[in-house]
């Protein structure tokens with residue numbers, strides 16, 4: 001006998017589609033509109049201005065070396081003619097990581113204080129993280145069609161777990177004695193969170209942010225399989241036409257973007273720790 | 274005056290804690306309760322009062338329930354049964370908001386591992402309690418700077434905790450507690466993480482602050498020397514129960530069971546005892562501008578028959594005996610003129626076998642003074658004798 005779990009999942013998704021169709025359409029419209037806005041803003045700036053802005057951010061949040069690498073790396077991307085697709089990828093990372101963090105960090109905070117929710121969500125997170133990333137693309141297409149929006153949605157789901165996990169972990173690692181300090185001086189639960197726990201959990205939360213962003217980048221590239229714009233498209237073209245040159249250049253651009261994003265976001269964690 | 278009252282206080286850790294309390298009331302011991310139910314007894318039927326402005330020391334071996342008892346006082350640990358009253362008000366049934374208010378107003382707590390926030394400067398750490406009370410920034414800064422000055426940390430405000438030595442970090446912990454101007458200081462082994470010399474400094478400083486500030490202090494230690502030095506009264510705990518409660522003098526000379534005897538026996542048997550080790554705080558002191566009536570009152574209050582007189586900076590002037598004070602009262606005299614008698618003194622480093630000859634024929638305690646004639650403590654005859662006997666001399 002065949003156990004058809006797949007069938008159950010399909011009918012569940014059908015159920016959601018039939019009953020919540022308009023909701024998904026609304027979400028798609030909001031996310032799509034937002035992304036279009038950010039993208040046209042970024043692409044309206046001359047590349048050289050943007051490169052300087054990136055370098056400045058790198059200098060402020062990390063150090064001189066990262067700033068220098070940013071300038072050289074981005075100039076290289078520009079000269080390979082991949083500037084626009086790289087920025088499309090960047091915007092998608094920016095939007096999906098923002099959504100993932102915006103949802104993930106509060107979920108982590110709630111989970112750290114609620115054992116029931118923790119027991120319930122932890123296996124779900126394990127599941128989400130071990131599922132092969134391609135699998136997320138299918139429901140994303142069913143809910144949101146093809147293009148950038150389903151790409152962003154799949155990326156949000158895929159990149160949220162580390163933000164949740166590391167936020168929760170950081171909060172749980174706050175030593176008992178420091179919690180006692182808060183309680184003994186008469187803290188409210190909110191004061192305890194804001195004045196004691198979050199500052200102490202910050203390095204861990206920053207590590208979560210960094211991981212979420214890196215996962216977003218890898219997923220955004222994969223999402224080109226369902227029609228998302230950006231560097232993934234170029235890679236895909238390379239594969240389909242068997243043009244190793246295009247594929248390699250696009251891959252190099254992904255690596256440069258990854259290194260810049262990683263160094264900048266891990267720099268924040270260190271300077272505050 | 275009672276500051277805190279504990280009545281039939283129980284704390285049992287575990288799911289069915291009430292059952293544990295029931296068994297304890299039926300007379301089962303901590304061990305039996307653990308074997309029967311798996312519940313851990315923290316505090317077992319403790320009742321006593323802590324007086325206003327005394328230093329109350331809680332002592333006992335590891336696991337005897339000291340921390341649990343202390344934490345029941347501000348409900349950091351929720352008592353399973355019984356009452357805790359502060360200024361006559363029962364804390365055990367307060368709602369969250371009133372409890373927070375009491376914690377903010379009445380208590381300051383000092384922690385064994387200092388409990389400083391590593392991401393905050395010394396000043397910001399000292400301000401913590403005031404910040405929780407939403408006190409405006411300028412006042413916050415003024416009060417916490419004052420507290421930092423009191424503990425001798427002026428100039429360190431902008432450093433971070435990890436830039437300070439252990440002793441200094443604990444001073445910050447103390448300043449944080451003092452800044453909220455609490456009525457009761459709760460101190461859970463505050464000096465046990467410090468090395469011996471710094472520990473002694475901190476004890477001296479705490480005593481000085483205590484003289485200045487008039488606070489009630491509840492102090493946990495497992496170090497008998499520390500207990501004797503600081504405590505007005507000492508409670509000794511075993512398996513969650515208080516097995517003896519009394520003045521340092523009473524504990525030393527009249528241990529009521531083997532557990533306490535074991536503690537007292539350990540008073541530095543290994544080295545030659547000096548005056549500093551066995552001196553205790555005088556029960557009461559007279560100041561040079563007090564009159565004979567005050568003298569009588571203080572002696573009566575503390576059931577003593579003579580009282581030491583100190584001047585500015587605790588400089589020892591002499592002693593007043595009860596007979597002389599009584600006569601002066603009857604003659605209508607209203608100052609201490611002619612009543613203050615000179616007496617022999619000892620230095621803190623004098624060994625106790627030499628003290629014996631000083632004190633053997635005397636009916637008054639022997640004062641211990643430093644080079645500036647400042648009164649450090651007093652030695653009672655029975656302590657010397659008890660220690661000599663213990664030492665087998």
Ligand SMILES: Nc1ncnc2c1ncn2[C@@H]1O[C@H](COP(=O)(O)OP(=O)(O)OP(=O)(O)O)[C@@H](O)[C@H]1O
Nearest residue numbers: 286313314315333334335336337338339340341342
């Ligand atoms: N949160 C807790 N859960 C369960 N049992 C506890 C808890 N806290 C303390 N206990 C138990 O209660 C008893 C008293 O512990 P407590 O920490 O009060 O001892 P203590 O006298 O302060 O010891 P120490 O000198 O080691 O600090 C011990 O048996 C301990 O195992």
Ligand SMILES: [Mg+2]
Nearest residue numbers: 339340341461
């Ligand atoms: Mg303890």
